[in-house]
Amino acid sequence: MGLEEKIPDSVILTTVDYIVNWSRKSSLWPFGFGLACCAIEMISTFASHFDLARFGMEVTRPSPRQADLMIVSGRVSNKMAPVVKRLYDQMPNPKWVISMGACASCGGIFNNYAILQGVDRIIPVDIYIPGCPPRPEQLIDGIVRLQKKIENESIKGPRPDRESDRP
């Protein structure tokens, strides 16, 4: 995508990675879209009582073009699945995905013709949060874990959103 892809393997990045990862994890911009019940708990997390701004995430973006974190909050129906995929594709790199709740992670209690049995069938997921719906504390925990994950990434490292890095 950028300069980092041209760095040969023999070069090891340390401080650059540290600074890039620190800035990426400290200002994650979530994509503000909700699907179902979990979206209400997601709003609760952003609202005053739980105040997600403490973790550098107060700006939700209504457009995928400006966001780097997608929180799939709720059940994904078969009709919505292409839309979710398209929204994910519209997000610029680097991007991360949190699958919030049982329905997004595995279909939850709805094992039927209408619901996609896990959003990881269409987009790569970084963090799965269990619960139906998860409590705001659980969502915050998931986000903190995602931040830890970002800390250990390298701008050179393999990323699932890169075509060449896919298994």
Place this chain on the structure above:
Amino acid sequence: MSPATRTMTLNLGPQHPATHGVLRVVLELDGETVLRATPHLGYLHTGIEKTAEDKLYYKVIPMTDRMDYLAPMSNNLGYVLTVEKMLGIEVPEKVKFARVLLTELTRLNSHLVWLGTHALDIGAMSMVLYAFREREMLLDVYEAVSGQRMMSTYFRVGGLADDLPPDLDGKIKKILTVLPQKMKEYEDLLSNNRIWIKRLTGVGKLTAQQALDLSVTGPLLRSTGVKFDLRKAHPYSGYEKFDFDIPIGVNGDCYDRYLVRMEEMRQSLKIMKQAMEGMPEGPYRADVPGVVPPPKPDVLTKMEALIFHFKIYTEGFKVPAGSYYQAIESPKGELGYYIVSDGGTKPYRMRVRPPSFINLQALNPMVIGGLVADVIACIGSIDIVLGEVDR
């Protein structure tokens, strides 16, 4: 068609911050004026009605929670009342009072989220933060009674899942004292706010005849001046014992809907106060062997109770053949359940009359001739929940 008269088609959603989920509306515009609005549904279709045919009667209750996820207890109540009607179960007084108390709490919950998100759509960003702050108090009660913040599944066929917790009194009292003060704050911020009035007054007008023709219910119908509320018209779960008023509007516009909902919240608080003060003592489940699970201590000590417990949770209970309809006044309007039984342990067919779905049909007549920005105000003031529209 000549270029001068060509209309523009504008797609709104399914991913749009103001469509309250995944609603998609296709607008036909002449300049800035809306000629037609066509809602496209199904982006959250969950197949709940079909899945219910494959579940035992008591296993359907958790799925009803997830239809209107802002008012889970109302959904539970509608379903549970229908099954009780089919079985001919009369529940104890305490259960009725507890159900009234908690469904009115649910109405507050739903209206608070409506107020926050509707105001957010109009541009009053801070309201959503205030509304969700107060909502936490209500969720505390949900958590105290059922252990879950949103999907409570607290009402069961023949009673409640568990007895009311001892500290419920204090939690309800806190709501009854704090919420009226906060509602005054909301009204101070909104009712005379010039932007709020300009954006809502005269917008999305619906006449009483139109509303009746479209069979809309709930605050949307009452804002047009029709005094219809199932709690008064066909009382259920002991609502006839409570003293409350039905607020109605005059103009049927978005501003009247705001006033109606605010007054409904006050009336809900009034009902909750009566329910809390008049809460009778007694069992929290009806005594119907074979349908209602026996008390846990009995299961551990008595043979018959153990057998009933085992049979209920493995093969369920049989419901006499026939078809039944029971409707309740959910925060959005008439929520009805039509269940057909073939005499087995699973519903043969379950059909839900979702208020949001039917109220959404009023969107087109409401927005014709208005501006694009009014569509957002109208969608907000209908108060749809897509989980219920698509089921």
